[in-house]
Amino acid sequence: MPKPSDLLQGTLDLLILKTIARDPLHGWAISKRIQELSDDVLAVQQGSLYPALHRLEHQGWITADWKPTELGRTAKFYSLTREGRQQLERELETWDRLSSAVRLLLKRA
């Protein structure tokens, strides 16, 4: 399983933005969702996840609300802001360009 540091710089941001694009999630749920959706290939450690969340929040891409959870205590739910959505589009484009370039290279080289 690759460590988060093996992920390309900026990829974690993309994963987080994409994961919460549909509905607001708290940190734990984000990490679980990433793990599930990647068939356990990607695991985001809390040591990277929370700093990343706070960074994105302070960059204005995502926003957070304290909401009650099924456990009975409140948790911090992150959701995309309008600018965050645009940022996600840009990051996706970049990612597509990058991954297709890499694929191309691997095929031709």
Place this chain on the structure above:
Amino acid sequence: MTTQRLLRIWGHRLRSILRKDAVDLEVASELAFHRELLVREQVEAGRSREQAEREATLTLGNVAALQEHCRDQRRVTWLHDFGQDLGFGLRTMRRNRGITLVAVASLAIGIGATSAVLGVARAIFFGALPFPAADRLVVVRAVPLERPSQQTGALVSEHLAWRERNRTFEQLGASHGFAGDLSGDADEPAQRIDGQLVDAGLFATFGVQPIAGRLFSERDVPGPAPAVQTVVISERLWERRFNRDTAIVGREIRLNRRPSVVVGVVPSTFLYPDGRIDYWLPMAPQRALASDSTRIYAVIGRLKRGVTARAAEADLNRIARELAREQPSISEGWGVRVLPLRTVQYGWTWEPLLTVGISSAVVLLLACVNVVGLLLARGAARRPELALRIALGAGRGRIVRQLMTESLLLAAMAGLLSVAVVWWGARALRYFAPLPGQPSIPPIAIDASIAGLVALLTLITCLGIGLVPALAAARDSSVDLRRHCTAAAVRVPRERRLRNALVGAQVALALMLLVGAGLLVNTVVRVASRDLGFDRNGLLTCEFQITPTEFLHPVGSYRGATVYEISPPPSHELERVLDRIRAIPGVASAAGISHHPTNTLLLPRMPLAGLTEPRGLLAGLPVQFLVTPGLFSTMRAPLVSGREIDRQDTEGRPWAAVVNETMARRFWPGENPIGKQFTVATLPDEQPRTIVGVVKDMPTRREEKAAPPVYYTSYLQQASRVRSPWGGIHGRMTFVIRAHGDPLSLVGPLRRAVAEIEPDRPISAISTADPGVYFWLRKMHIAAVSGLAAVATLLASLGVYGVMAYTLAGRAREIAIRTSLGAGTREIVRAIGLPSLRIVSVGIVAGLGGAFAFAMLIRSQLWGISVTDRPTYAAASLMLLTAAGLACIGPIRKALRIDPSTALRAD
């Protein structure tokens, strides 16, 4: 970036700053929630609650570090950290008040003194001179092509030719120094004031605007018929003598016993050639042409826009070549030099500013090294604390930042304090004594550029004192915590070497300044206390003058130069004043001489006939003094042989002369000069003079190393006509008065006595012949260097103290063991004192080299002492050794008081 996002970002930042605790709490609660879910997951997987808790703790890792990381994402942490570091730094400083005070004060002195010197130098060499477009002002001088170093003023004919034929100047003006007597009135006695004869171009060249009335125009130029003389006065004189009387323009004053009408007042910012000129008279260049034989006119010009001094020089040299053809008798062999006014007026400041500037920079460097030593020592003491903080999750960068904050705090406090030093320093620098005829340093305002300098130096200081300790701490913090928690680990050899080197450097720097100051102070003492060849105690001197125009009348010319008739001879008038002085109670004896015997810059030198001068240079020509009978006995100047000029040497008798030892040696080597004859070769009506005595050498200036050849003749035995620019000396007399008691008690009676019989002619330049204090004041920059050297010595001994105290703290156990094994006081002192002695010795050896370099740099300011004067070097080294020794006493005594049983149980 959208406004909305911007608002959101700043909202977050503000909240992070203002509601920091709430935000931190949220992070904690968020992580706690995460942990709870982790535990639940484990429990659901079938672990016990306890196991699950442990597993969760392991997975989460260092929660404090994680929180710190989250905090870092807020982009405002630096502010919090900075605030925290600042608070921490202030607390540390308050705890080490003494050390902080010394560090801040010494840094402030270094920063302040260096900024003051740099600021003043900038203002002088690049700033605005008090004249409009001053960078186009140049001084024009004539130079003999054979000896280009001997620049002089210009002839009137040369000045006029330059003015009319040049292509490079907007304006040219000429002036000529002319001290005069302002007659007294009911309120004020007569006084001697400095003045100048100027042509109409002078004020125009400078672009001076009068603050009252007008300046000269062509109609002020005196014509052949006696007319009313017009005069322009200085603002200073206007204030001092006329109380800023608004009706000054048009008022009549008596100048040199001639009625003169004031037409204008020049502002005190007009500093040309210096700030001492009090009046200006118009000169008549066309009339001066008639007796145009001496280069006495100071010429100043304003270059046309874009013209360089070099181009102007080439232009004027072209005219000089024309003049050499047109009037070969006076202009052949002469060229022109054009120099920026700034260089001419303020070139003298270069040496003292450089000396004080280097001393200040050395003190700043020393203070930095000192503070680095202090911070390193503190860093070592704090290493366990730092290690603990790293273990608790502080990043390396965070530690460096914290230590840098402390340096910044120290530097900033020093920077603030240094503003006071700059203010005071810029004032003190103004008391640097200018060379004669040059202005003193103008007042320097503390403006933005000086503030910028202070800020820059403060920043450099901050980096200088902060980087080394911070990096050292960060590097050492990589070593593990356990080792750092023991006292022994505090002594890292590499760092000990560094700190020893720092102390050695401090000693070396201090020695450099001490030797420099020692050499300069020695110079002052030697100059002030040198044997002047007479008994200076109880002597008072003052000057008196009968204006040359009263007794010199041009009667024709001889060999191209004007001949003046002396009539009536002023000697009778002078003798009358001298007789009145002799009658003052308390005067033991009084005599007169044409110039101050030991404090005169320019002296008359006349070619002599009947002698073969070994080297025919102008500088080797003998100097002439006129004297009254009894001068040498009044001065108690010992005669080597023969007799002095006495009352028998009158007009009708054979002309007599007394020569000094140098003259006797140079012209009659190995012979007895008494009875030999020579003639002053200016006019045929000079008579041969017979040498009647030889007097001991007296330097004509204090700083002069060897006296020039001098001959003394009587005022009464002179030709009735003169043909030299020095005709005025017949009307000049410096009274030399020997008092029964304190010579200064005679000043009042002297003034009154002279004013009684000479209401229009004041005495001036009253002084004792022993101007020790006066000399010190003139050497202000030497006092400054001495003060800085004292600061340096203090700092270096503090550095020694610091390293000593620190070493001993680490060696308490060792000393305790030695004591309990029976070592006596002597062994212990040797064991702990020797290493320090070694450091200081190495520093002194290194410093001797630096001191020599500094001495070479200031060698032109030394007098009567060699750059390698061994006693000075030895005394300075001894002084530093003593200071270092004294600094060691405290720590050593503390070491001797160590109680072995306590010290051994300490860990």
